[in-house]
Amino acid sequence: MDNQQDKLIIAGHGFNSRLFTGTGKFSDQVTMMAALVASQSQLVTMALKRIDTVNQDDDILAPLLANNFKLLPNTSGAKTANDAIFAAHLTREALGTNWIKLEIHPDPKYLMPDPIETLIAAEQLCQDGFIVLPYIHADPVLAKRLEQVGCAAVMPLGAPIGSNKGLVSRDFLEIIIEQATVPVIVDAGIGAPSHAALAMEMGADAVLVNTAMAVSPDPVAMSRAFALAVQAGRQAYLAGLGSVNSQAIATSPLTAFLD
Amino acid sequence: MAIFQQQLDSQSWYARKDSIYQCDEAAVVAAINQSKAGKALSLEHFKALISPAAEPYLEHMAALSQQLTQQRFGKTIQMFVPLYLSNMCSNICTYCGFSMENKIRRTTLDMDQVAKEAIAIKALGFDHILIVTGESERKVGLAYFEQAIKVLKQYFSHISMEVQPLTTDEYIQLRQWGVESILVYQETYHRGKYAKYHLKGRKADFDFRLATPERVGDAGITKVGIGCLLGLEDWRSDAYHVAMQLQFLERKYWKMKFSLSFPRLRPCEGGAEVNSPMSERQLVQLICAYRLFNNQVELSLSTRESAVFRDNMLSLGVTSMSAGSKTQPGGYASDDKSLEQFSIDDIRSPLAVATMIKSKGYEVIWKDWQLGL
Numbered sequence: 001m002d003n004q005q006d007k008l009i010i011a012g013h014g015f016n017s018r019l020f021t022g023t024g025k026f027s028d029q030v031t032m033m034a035a036l037v038a039s040q041s042q043l044v045t046m047a048l049k050r051i052d053t054v055n056q057d058d059d060i061l062a063p064l065l066a067n068n069f070k071l072l073p074n075t076s077g078a079k080t081a082n083d084a085i086f087a088a089h090l091t092r093e094a095l096g097t098n099w100i101k102l103e104i105h106p107d108p109k110y111l112m113p114d115p116i117e118t119l120i121a122a123e124q125l126c127q128d129g130f131i132v133l134p135y136i137h138a139d140p141v142l143a144k145r146l147e148q149v150g151c152a153a154v155m156p157l158g159a160p161i162g163s164n165k166g167l168v169s170r171d172f173l174e175i176i177i178e179q180a181t182v183p184v185i186v187d188a189g190i191g192a193p194s195h196a197a198l199a200m201e202m203g204a205d206a207v208l209v210n211t212a213m214a215v216s217p218d219p220v221a222m223s224r225a226f227a228l229a230v231q232a233g234r235q236a237y238l239a240g241l242g243s244v245n246s247q248a249i250a251t252s253p254l255t256a257f258l259d
Numbered sequence: 260m261a262i263f264q265q266q267l268d269s270q271s272w273y274a275r276k277d278s279i280y281q282c283d284e285a286a287v288v289a290a291i292n293q294s295k296a297g298k299a300l301s302l303e304h305f306k307a308l309i310s311p312a313a314e315p316y317l318e319h320m321a322a323l324s325q326q327l328t329q330q331r332f333g334k335t336i337q338m339f340v341p342l343y344l345s346n347m348c349s350n351i352c353t354y355c356g357f358s359m360e361n362k363i364r365r366t367t368l369d370m371d372q373v374a375k376e377a378i379a380i381k382a383l384g385f386d387h388i389l390i391v392t393g394e395s396e397r398k399v400g401l402a403y404f405e406q407a408i409k410v411l412k413q414y415f416s417h418i419s420m421e422v423q424p425l426t427t428d429e430y431i432q433l434r435q436w437g438v439e440s441i442l443v444y445q446e447t448y449h450r451g452k453y454a455k456y457h458l459k460g461r462k463a464d465f466d467f468r469l470a471t472p473e474r475v476g477d478a479g480i481t482k483v484g485i486g487c488l489l490g491l492e493d494w495r496s497d498a499y500h501v502a503m504q505l506q507f508l509e510r511k512y513w514k515m516k517f518s519l520s521f522p523r524l525r526p527c528e529g530g531a532e533v534n535s536p537m538s539e540r541q542l543v544q545l546i547c548a549y550r551l552f553n554n555q556v557e558l559s560l561s562t563r564e565s566a567v568f569r570d571n572m573l574s575l576g577v578t579s580m581s582a583g584s585k586t587q588p589g590g591y592a593s594d595d596k597s598l599e600q601f602s603i604d605d606i607r608s609p610l611a612v613a614t615m616i617k618s619k620g621y622e623v624i625w626k627d628w629q630l631g632l
Contacts (some may be wrong), residue, residue, distance in 0.1 A: 180510070255317050
């Protein structure tokens with residue numbers, strides 16, 4: 001199946017690439033742009049706090065817009081629901097997009113998302129007409145609660161943000177994917193293309209990768225590698241993985257009564 | 260949020276049927292291996308498990324089904340009994356003994372009779388009853404249910420209902436009166452054939468019935484039971500649609516519990532049409548396939564099936580059983596068979612069934628859940 005037929009749809013918007021990216025931690029803006037282009041990503045998240053909303057030719061925004069990336073502003077830095085709601089409204093005013101990646105992490109060390117504040121903010125922002133994509137722990141119940149208040153997708157973490165540890169939350173991601181009725185985007189912790197491929201093979205709808213690309217000695221080559229891994233993982237998922245073979249069950253007389 | 264009808268209509272019944280019959284042995288092995296690996300099974304896996312290609316793998320499926328059921332439920336069987344309150348019915352359904360055009364004596368229990376039935380059932384040991392009626396909106400509607408539930412609540416800790424499809428508001432009322440689960444079977448998911456079996460009455464409205472579990476979910480009722488009448492149409496295809504609906508409901512109503520029943524068409528007044536006969540072996544295949552597909556769902560086996568079959572199935576995936584069932588209103592207090600909906604097969608007393616269950620090392624559970632337990 002080619003990309004045209006296998007579009008990812010979020011809130012009515014189609015994406016050919018299932019690799020979402022970010023703008024943090026790149027050594028410079030030229031490298032960042034080259035890497036984002038190499039990734040073939042169509043959606044890029046960036047922290048509202050990094051955007052100069054007055055002067056739109058600032059370092060980060062102008063080249064993204066020039067390259068037709070869909071912007072997904074995030075509320076990184078918000079510590080409460082109120083912070084995040086305020087930031088989201090500011091963003092909508094400044095950038096003219098109602099898409100928001102909801103991130104609320106009061107904990108500065110591991111940047112763990114606050115589930116309670118996130119649910120409160122998500123409900124309010126959905127009511128306010130935002131397309132809300134919340135960053136959450138890999139918590140299946142929270143994912144369902146967020147879906148119910150109207151979130152367009154959920155973004156559970158694979159591992160702590162920036163840790164490159166891969167899918168340490170794998171078993172819970174599998175439950176979220178199994179139960180979801182909105183797209184599931186695995187966000188945070190993906191440190192290698194193999195992690196991204198695994199998430200896609202498991203049936204994730206997309207992955208978001210930033211640090212692993214940005215801090216690689218060769219961000220452009222690494223971004224290309226991620227693009228290929230996401231495509232490979234998706235195609236494997238669609239094709240259907242072969243099963244792991246285990247030993248046959250010894251014949252016992254459980255159904256002998258039918259003879 | 261999406262409704263199940265959209266998913267149902269996204270592909271034809273026949274296309275799904277074909278894809279079941281096209282499953283090969285490799286697909287069956289893949290599904291079994293998926294289950295052995297402790298992974299969730301997809302609907303495609305389920306198709307393979309109910310296909311003819313899976314028949315040689317029945318012993319494997321039975322072993323896995325037994326293991327998964329014990330892992331989730333322990334060695335327990337929950338007991339329930341149907342309480343028929345009325346055989347009045349304004350539907351014409353060609354396979355049902357209560358069908359309006361059948362010349363049988365019609366009766367609806369008054370509240371004294373309901374209490375007598377409750378006392379008789381209670382004496383058998385049950386604490387979980389399933390209220391069953393025909394569909395007669397005027398005589399056996401919400402007002403009647405309110406009275407009956409009020410009486411029955413004095414005797415039983417758990418009340419399930421298998422009555423005509425109601426509106427969301429009516430289900431909210433039932434929940435407030437203490438009803439904890441609703442059973443509603445689509446009979447067949449084949450829209451065209453459904454119309455041929457359901458000639459008259461509100462039951463002829465396929466879509467209203469199809470959306471019933473969703474209305475139950477919207478009303479906040481804890482559990483819904485679904486199923487089809489096996490034998491009306493190709494059983495594999497109908498059973499597949501049940502699995503589809505189950506998956507849909509689980510995702511949409513993630514706080515709910517679900518149960519499945521697999522009634523095979525039984526002889527009844529007015530004659531039964533069995534277009535797609537299902538053998539006992541195939542019923543075992545289906546029960547095991549449901550279990551491999553979903554290790555949480557409750558699987559319920561009624562007295563429609565024989566004693567030998569039930570004795571053997573209780574350890575292979577089933578989690579609840581009825582016993583000593585009377586399918587005619589007033590049947591527990593006095594035994595008048597002329598009113599019955601269909602004749603049952605396993606006629607043993609509840610005590611005899613409970614003794615059998617215990618003899619197999621299983622615990623008998625007489626109630627589902629009691630508030631304030």
